[in-house]
Amino acid sequence: xxxxxxxxxxxxxxxxxxxxxxxxxxxxxxxxxxxxxxxxxxxxxxxxxxxxxxxxxxxxxxxxxxxxxxxxxxxxxxxxxxxxxxxxxxxxxxxxxxxxxxxxxxxxxxxxxxxxxxxxxxxxxxxxxxxxxxxxxxxxxxxxxxxxxxxxxxxxxxxxxxxxxxxxxxxxxxxxxxxxxxxxxxxxxxxxxxxxxxxxxxxxxxxxxxxxxxxxxxxxxxxxxxxxxxxxxxxxxxxxxxxxxxxxxxxxxxxxxxxxxxxxxxxxxxxxxxxxxxxxxxxxxxxxxxxxxxxxxxxxxxxxxxxxxxxxxxxxxxxxxxxxxxxxxxxxxxxxxxxxxxxxxxxxxxxxxxxxxxxxxxxxxxxxxxxxxxxxxxxxxxxxxxxxxxxxxxxxxxxxxxxxxxxxxxxxxxxxxxxxxxxxxxxxxxxxxxxxxxxxxxxxxxxxxxxxxxxxxxxxx
Ligand code: BES
Ligand code: ZN
Numbered sequence: 001x002x003x004x005x006x007x008x009x010x011x012x013x014x015x016x017x018x019x020x021x022x023x024x025x026x027x028x029x030x031x032x033x034x035x036x037x038x039x040x041x042x043x044x045x046x047x048x049x050x051x052x053x054x055x056x057x058x059x060x061x062x063x064x065x066x067x068x069x070x071x072x073x074x075x076x077x078x079x080x081x082x083x084x085x086x087x088x089x090x091x092x093x094x095x096x097x098x099x100x101x102x103x104x105x106x107x108x109x110x111x112x113x114x115x116x117x118x119x120x121x122x123x124x125x126x127x128x129x130x131x132x133x134x135x136x137x138x139x140x141x142x143x144x145x146x147x148x149x150x151x152x153x154x155x156x157x158x159x160x161x162x163x164x165x166x167x168x169x170x171x172x173x174x175x176x177x178x179x180x181x182x183x184x185x186x187x188x189x190x191x192x193x194x195x196x197x198x199x200x201x202x203x204x205x206x207x208x209x210x211x212x213x214x215x216x217x218x219x220x221x222x223x224x225x226x227x228x229x230x231x232x233x234x235x236x237x238x239x240x241x242x243x244x245x246x247x248x249x250x251x252x253x254x255x256x257x258x259x260x261x262x263x264x265x266x267x268x269x270x271x272x273x274x275x276x277x278x279x280x281x282x283x284x285x286x287x288x289x290x291x292x293x294x295x296x297x298x299x300x301x302x303x304x305x306x307x308x309x310x311x312x313x314x315x316x317x318x319x320x321x322x323x324x325x326x327x328x329x330x331x332x333x334x335x336x337x338x339x340x341x342x343x344x345x346x347x348x349x350x351x352x353x354x355x356x357x358x359x360x361x362x363x364x365x366x367x368x369x370x371x372x373x374x375x376x377x378x379x380x381x382x383x384x385x386x387x388x389x390x391x392x393x394x395x396x397x398x399x400x401x402x403x404x405x406x407x408x409x410x411x412x413x414x415x416x417x418x419x420x421x422x423x424x425x426x427x428x429x430x431x432x433x434x435x436x437x438x439x440x441x442x443x444x445x446x447x448x449x450x451x452x453x454x455x456x457x458x459x460x461x
């Protein structure tokens with residue numbers, strides 16, 4: 001698990017601070033007749049090769065690409081090499097993140113080994129001492145107790161695990177055992193690292209209640225709490241960025257479009273669909289666009305450490321100047337766009353509102369014969385862009401396939417048709433605005449008229 005500067009919940013919820021993007025568009029760019037638009041689409045679409053995308057996935061999904069590992073670095077080099085070979089200026093952007101590795105834990109009480117689990121961010125330590133029952137571990141429970149050198153036995157409930165540990169440590173405890181208030185074990189966190197914590201472990205309700213009953217009867221119970229090998233390690237991941245400068249120097253707008261995906265995967269999952277598919281589509285669009293005349297800067301970006309909390313995309317957006325942020329008119333994120341076993345292509349925005357990206361793409365979907373639906377979802381690299389006030393959307397097939405985040409997310413489940421369809425829509429939408437004969441986007445003001453693509457789907461289950 002990763003340690004973030006911002007709480008994950010905040011970045012996932014985020015939506016409440018939505019910028020006021022008007023639903024109606026003030027000024028409509030004079031649209032070329034439908035036939036002419038299709039001809040422009042074809043300049044991109046006819047060049048897109050599903051085989052190329054499939055081959056990228058075959059290469060990338062040979063093994064899991066966990067952030068910070070050599071496998072992720074190999075993927076980064078593969079992506080960078082492809083983008084350079086298409087003639088782009090590229091940059092590999094390194095960043096560090098802190099990764100928490102859970103400790104080994106063991107608990108014995110009254111000479112009996114008990115099944116236990118750790119709390120994220122517990123310090124290491126091996127403590128042997130007598131148990132003292134300290135109720136719920138609230139400040140009021142422990143204020144008149146001297147727990148010096150003892151192991152505090154505390155029940156789950158009312159206040160956070162971290163507060164219980166701090167209160168017990170304040171009263172002198174050398175370690176804390178928290179037992180459950182419902183059946184089963186606890187998979188808990190102390191929230192963040194804190195020098196004032198003492199080693200903390202979890203027990204089941206059954207074991208905890210038995211120890212509490214023994215103490216209540218006046219027994220002296222000696223226990224050992226052992227927490228070893230937990231650690232926080234600084235690791236390095238990378239984003240890959242390729243920039244296509246406007247080819248029309250004189251007519252160039254100062255606007256920027258970002259086409260993105262993430263190249264890392266979760267441990268144990270080859271990530272053929274999540275998200276080698278999006279990377280493959282990003283690469284193929286970069287290849288197809290490479291020599292096209294454009295008046296808008298296009299950045300093709302693959303992010304690292306997405307699975308650890310969108311770390312790479314937050315790094316990328318943090319690295320942008322305010323001027324660059326103001327110039328980015330849209331961000332297209334492709335994540336899980338090639339599964340044969342998933343549903344239809346959906347555009348998810350963080351706030352569930354349409355924006356320039358969804359409008360351009362919906363219109364492109366109508367032209368290419370794949371009507372798109374909408375929904376509201378975070379959970380991918382469009383989130384940091386949205387939070388920076390940039391129109392952004394996640395392109396994903398919904399409902400997602402059963403292989404999501406499993407070892408079964410492999411090449412054989414990839415559909416060339418799904419890849420083709422996604423790349424066509426994103427490619428046509430991006431080219432519609434990047435080509436020299438269309439006027440610059442007035443951010444959040446100019447977009448094609450809404451057409452018959454009104455179906456809204458719910459968030460992803
Ligand atoms: N590709 C998924 C995003 C996703 C999956 C969106 C299914 C919607 C439905 C992405 O790689 C992912 O797994 N994201 C994390 C969240 C992230 C903030 C760590 C997730 O959804 O658990
Ligand atoms: Zn993903």
